[in-house]
Amino acid sequence: MSDYSKLKKEELLKLKEQFSEDFEKVKAKGLKLDMSRGKPNKIQLDLSNELNDILKSDSDYKCESGIDVRNYGVLDGIPECKRLFGEILGVDDSNIIIFGASSLTIMYDYIAQCMIFGAGGKPWSAQENVTFLCPAPGYDRHFGILQHFGIKMINIPMNNDGPDMDKIEELVKNSNVKGVICVPKYTNPEGITFSDEVVRRFAALKPAAEDFRVIWDNAYVVHDFNDTPDSLLNIFDVAKEYGNEDLFIEVTSTSKITFPGAGVSALAASDKNIAAIKKRMTIQIIGHDKINQLRHARYLKNLSNVKEHMKKHAEIIRPKFETVLNAFSNELDGLGIARWTTPNGGYFISLYVMAGTAQKVGALCKEAGVTLTKVGATYPYGIDPDDSNIRIAPTFPDVDELEAAVEILCLCIKLAAVEKLLETAE
Amino acid sequence: MSDYSKLKKEELLKLKEQFSEDFEKVKAKGLKLDMSRGKPNKIQLDLSNELNDILKSDSDYKCESGIDVRNYGVLDGIPECKRLFGEILGVDDSNIIIFGASSLTIMYDYIAQCMIFGAGGKPWSAQENVTFLCPAPGYDRHFGILQHFGIKMINIPMNNDGPDMDKIEELVKNSNVKGVICVPKYTNPEGITFSDEVVRRFAALKPAAEDFRVIWDNAYVVHDFNDTPDSLLNIFDVAKEYGNEDLFIEVTSTSKITFPGAGVSALAASDKNIAAIKKRMTIQIIGHDKINQLRHARYLKNLSNVKEHMKKHAEIIRPKFETVLNAFSNELDGLGIARWTTPNGGYFISLYVMAGTAQKVGALCKEAGVTLTKVGATYPYGIDPDDSNIRIAPTFPDVDELEAAVEILCLCIKLAAVEKLLETAE
Numbered sequence: 060m061s062d063y064s065k066l067k068k069e070e071l072l073k074l075k076e077q078f079s080e081d082f083e084k085v086k087a088k089g090l091k092l093d094m095s096r097g098k099p100n101k102i103q104l105d106l107s108n109e110l111n112d113i114l115k116s117d118s119d120y121k122c123e124s125g126i127d128v129r130n131y132g133v134l135d136g137i138p139e140c141k142r143l144f145g146e147i148l149g150v151d152d153s154n155i156i157i158f159g160a161s162s163l164t165i166m167y168d169y170i171a172q173c174m175i176f177g178a179g180g181k182p183w184s185a186q187e188n189v190t191f192l193c194p195a196p197g198y199d200r201h202f203g204i205l206q207h208f209g210i211k212m213i214n215i216p217m218n219n220d221g222p223d224m225d226k227i228e229e230l231v232k233n234s235n236v237k238g239v240i241c242v243p244k245y246t247n248p249e250g251i252t253f254s255d256e257v258v259r260r261f262a263a264l265k266p267a268a269e270d271f272r273v274i275w276d277n278a279y280v281v282h283d284f285n286d287t288p289d290s291l292l293n294i295f296d297v298a299k300e301y302g303n304e305d306l307f308i309e310v311t312s313t314s315k316i317t318f319p320g321a322g323v324s325a326l327a328a329s330d331k332n333i334a335a336i337k338k339r340m341t342i343q344i345i346g347h348d349k350i351n352q353l354r355h356a357r358y359l360k361n362l363s364n365v366k367e368h369m370k371k372h373a374e375i376i377r378p379k380f381e382t383v384l385n386a387f388s389n390e391l392d393g394l395g396i397a398r399w400t401t402p403n404g405g406y407f408i409s410l411y412v413m414a415g416t417a418q419k420v421g422a423l424c425k426e427a428g429v430t431l432t433k434v435g436a437t438y439p440y441g442i443d444p445d446d447s448n449i450r451i452a453p454t455f456p457d458v459d460e461l462e463a464a465v466e467i468l469c470l471c472i473k474l475a476a477v478e479k480l481l482e483t484a485e
Numbered sequence: 486m487s488d489y490s491k492l493k494k495e496e497l498l499k500l501k502e503q504f505s506e507d508f509e510k511v512k513a514k515g516l517k518l519d520m521s522r523g524k525p526n527k528i529q530l531d532l533s534n535e536l537n538d539i540l541k542s543d544s545d546y547k548c549e550s551g552i553d554v555r556n557y558g559v560l561d562g563i564p565e566c567k568r569l570f571g572e573i574l575g576v577d578d579s580n581i582i583i584f585g586a587s588s589l590t591i592m593y594d595y596i597a598q599c600m601i602f603g604a605g606g607k608p609w610s611a612q613e614n615v616t617f618l619c620p621a622p623g624y625d626r627h628f629g630i631l632q633h634f635g636i637k638m639i640n641i642p643m644n645n646d647g648p649d650m651d652k653i654e655e656l657v658k659n660s661n662v663k664g665v666i667c668v669p670k671y672t673n674p675e676g677i678t679f680s681d682e683v684v685r686r687f688a689a690l691k692p693a694a695e696d697f698r699v700i701w702d703n704a705y706v707v708h709d710f711n712d713t714p715d716s717l718l719n720i721f722d723v724a725k726e727y728g729n730e731d732l733f734i735e736v737t738s739t740s741k742i743t744f745p746g747a748g749v750s751a752l753a754a755s756d757k758n759i760a761a762i763k764k765r766m767t768i769q770i771i772g773h774d775k776i777n778q779l780r781h782a783r784y785l786k787n788l789s790n791v792k793e794h795m796k797k798h799a800e801i802i803r804p805k806f807e808t809v810l811n812a813f814s815n816e817l818d819g820l821g822i823a824r825w826t827t828p829n830g831g832y833f834i835s836l837y838v839m840a841g842t843a844q845k846v847g848a849l850c851k852e853a854g855v856t857l858t859k860v861g862a863t864y865p866y867g868i869d870p871d872d873s874n875i876r877i878a879p880t881f882p883d884v885d886e887l888e889a890a891v892e893i894l895c896l897c898i899k900l901a902a903v904e905k906l907l908e909t910a911e
Contacts, residue, residue: 096557104555108542111776116534129530129744131522159585160774167769174601175610175634184601184610200768207768208601318555321776342626342633343593348586348774350537350747 062395063476068484071477078474082427085467090428092464097247097406098455099315099372106371107317110358114350122356128349134340135333136325137349139356144325146362147280148309149293154327156336159347162312162324166240166274167204169308169326172339173237173272174208179305180270183210188235194222196409196437196448198247201240201276205439210237212439217249221257228260234267238274244291245279248409248437248450250402252289262297264306275309281365282315283404284373284380295327304329313355315372315406316365323348323355376406379453382461383408390469396476399451408451409437416475417446423471429464488821489902494910497903504900508853511893516854518890523673523832524881525741525798532797533743536784540776548782554775560766561759562751563775565782570751572788573706574735575719580753582762585773588738588750592666592700593630595734595752598765599663599698600634605731606696609636614661620648622835622863622874624673627666627702631865636663638865643675647683654686660693664700670717671705674835674863674876676828678715688723690732701735707791708741709830710799710806721753730755739781741798741832742791749774749781802832805879808887809834816895822902825877834877835863842901843872849897855890 063071114120120129122137135141136157145152158165174184183189190211193202197217205212213230215222222241230236239261243253253261261273275294283289298304312324328336359365384401387410391397400409412420421434432450435441451468453461489497540546546555548563561567562583571578584591600610609615616637619628623643631638639656641648648667656662665687669679679687687699701720709715724730738750754762785791810827813836817823825836838846847860858876861867877894879887 098557101553101556104546104553107555108544110542111540111544112542114537116536116538118534118537120530127527127530127746129533129746130527131524131740131745133746160772161770164770171597171601175597182610184608203768207765314557318776319557320553320555320559320772321774339633342629344587344590346586346746348747348777350744351774351777 064395071481075477085427092460093430094452094464095430095432097452103375110317113354113358128353131345133346137352140352143356148327150295150327156326158324160322162310165310165326178270189237190235192239193439194241196248199436202439220254224260231266237268238272240274242276245405248407250400250405250407252291255292258292263301273307275307277311279405280311281369284377285403289403305331383453383465386465410449410451411447412472413476414445414447416479419475420471427467429467490821497907501903511853518886519856520878520890521856521858523878529801539780539784554779557771559772563778566778569782574753576721576753582752584750586748588736591736591752604696604698615663616661618665619865620667622674625862628865646680650686657692663694664698666700668702671831674833676826676831676833678717681718684718689727699733701733703737705831706737707795710803711829715829731757809879809891812891836875836877837873838898839902840871840873842905845901846897853893855893
């Protein structure tokens with residue numbers, strides 16, 4: 060196949076005619092396909108159904124410390140659940156707090172606390188121009204939280220090994236810059252993992268702000284899906300070398316290990332931050348759902364068992380990613396109108412279509428019955444400066460649906476590219 | 486028995502000698518008894534164990550709207566769970582949002598939102614002297630939330646039928662007064678229920694503040710324990726008559742219906758408030774634990790079934806309240822040194838010892854191995870202006886333990902009273 064940018068106007072017009080015809084045929088089928096959200100498929104959910112057999116009416120409801128998990132108490136989580144997450148995140152149990160079903164809520168809550176009470180300095184709500192650095196494309200819900208609280212966001216370009224650290228190091232010299240929010244492993248949507256160098260440069264940051272925090276959303280910490288998984292340095296191990304442990308708030312959850320709708324989430328932080336968070340929690344809650352903590356701890360047991368469990372997810376997820384990536388290769392390779400990432404884990408592929416056509420591709424897909432993640436959503440304020448990035452979430456549809464959806468997507472990418480090129484073709 | 490205040494000095498000295506001897510004997514036993522917190526007993530927890538048999542690995546995980554509760558989604562709760570709480574609180578399902586395990590967290594979160602974003606006016610954090618009215622004695626954790634956020638608290642005296650409404654009506658004319666926080670049924674710790682007149686006067690409030698809210702913590706809505714239960718007017722029904730539905734944020738939970746450590750909580754509010762809260766929640770969470778919602782909805786079924794379930798709790802709780810009340814009657818009646826409430830439900834008895842002796846009674850009890858709720862905690866800032874109120878929580882200990890504990894408590898009340906009277910006796 061030949062690079063579209065080298066085609067003459069007549070050739071482009073011919074392609075446009077062909078693609079338009081194909082598009083009308085596809086549209087006529089009235090399909091309804093969804094590649095929009097990073098949701099596990101039903102078969103993945105079924106993998107963890109035994110979680111609901113772990114506790115029965117006649118079970119022993121005592122956690123390891125002898126507390127009856129049915130009753131009040133245990134602010135920061137039962138010991139076996141803290142140990143499990145401590146092992147997953149590579150930190151001491153005492154640096155773990157267990158929360159409810161959603162790590163998003165932990166992050167929201169943490170930022171809310173910084174707004175009202177600050178993070179060692181004045182409340183952020185009492186400071187001007189509070190700013191976060193946002194490696195982008197990134198997770199739309201991260202940006203949603205920051206925007207909600209009126210925190211200014213600055214885009215940080217993503218390289219193949221993580222965010223542009225030169226830019227981050229430069230910007231943190233401004234004391235208005237209060238933090239970074241990011242997914243360090245199998246980033247959403249890039250699917251790449253921060254290199255050792257990037258993690259080290261994060262750990263060594265010298266922010267001007269005394270109340271600077273990095274929200275390290277390790278959502279895909281055990282979510283490898285092939286034989287060449289990525290490896291992420293333990294941020295707290297490295298931060299310790301620089302005395303910077305207090306800068307990092309790490310979160311994760313079992314949402315994509317067991318059930319998104321009923322999991323357990325956890326926060327890891329320095330001794331000092333854990334103490335501050337616990338102090339606030341004494342006012343906020345008596346204790347999160349401990350029965351679900353016990354269920355998860357007894358079912359998932361330990362990191363090694365979690366990894367075995369994740370292999371079952373991988374068997375289901377891998378073919379879906381392959382389906383998408385094969386279709387991209389077959390349909391788009393060599394056309395010079397798209398590039399994409401090839402992740403070893405996580406939930407997303409990041410697709411870059413010809414600059415200035417992503418919105419159009421999204422609109423065409425919608426017209427043809429394929430729902431994509433809202434185009435632009437992967438950037439702060441929903442604005443992709445290049446109008447190029449599209450997040451592909453292959454896990455929820457079945458392989459058949461996915462094949463159909465990607466075929467349509469590729470058609471739309473080509474149609475939009477040809478139309479764009481025709482605008483300036485002579 | 487005769488009124489201690491009428492005794493002569495010699496008589497008081499003789500009593501003091503006797504009580505001191507008794508106290509030393511009790512102390513020597515080295516008991517460890519706890520009447521401090523409103524926790525269900527293990528036998529009460531066992532009542533709901535079948536909740537954990539409701540969902541098994543091979544269960545149908547679809548809620549009534551066809552959504553798989555294991556997966557992401559459903560921001561405000563599954564339909565059957567909303568209907569259950571709608572029935573319990575007497576509001577339309579659309580005026581219910583289901584949350585996680587703790588209604589305390591709902592209240593914390595609501596106040597946090599008012600601090601950062603306001604409740605229709607400027608953010609409370611940007612206003613001076615934000616003040617709440619606190620019917621007292623009341624729930625220590627309510628006061629804890631307000632104090633945490635730096636909200637000024639004003640004590641409102643409690644009458645037999647609820648808070649002093651004259652005082653509330655007068656104080657809400659000040660626009661700094663942003664709200665009231667209260668438990669309207671089987672109040673903590675009084676165990677009384679707001680009369681129809683009190684509820685009507687709440688519903689008819691004309692606060693000067695445009696951003697005024699009443700946190701209506703209906704924690705004990707179905708927690709009757711005898712044949713003469715209290716009845717509480719539905720606040721939203723009455724508020725509607727005055728166009729005041731937006732003033733009220735009602736919360737409740739299954740903490741003392743099923744498991745305190747793993748229940749479901751709910752918020753009821755006006756259409757306008759529900760819309761505002763949901764809008765914020767889209768940023769904060771994808772959805773609370775829906776499997777636990779389904780478990781609770783299928784287990785508890787409906788209000789009538791919940792009431793049957795609560796009768797089983799009542800059978801366990803009633804004898805404990807009787808134990809305490811009988812001991813108070815036998816030991817303290819006619820001495821003029823204590824009075825107490827006789828609730829028809831809830832979790833607490835409010836005991837008033839001779840003014841100026843409550844701290845002393847608490848200290849003596851502790852010395853003798855009986856833990857009471859921290860004396861003073863039932864008032865804002867932990868300060869009981871009369872040093873008189875003690876919250877008695879009879880549910881957690883067994884009846885035997887309770888008998889022993891109350892006997893010691895009565896002894897300490899008498900000893901402290903006699904010592905106090907001796908300070909001024911001639």
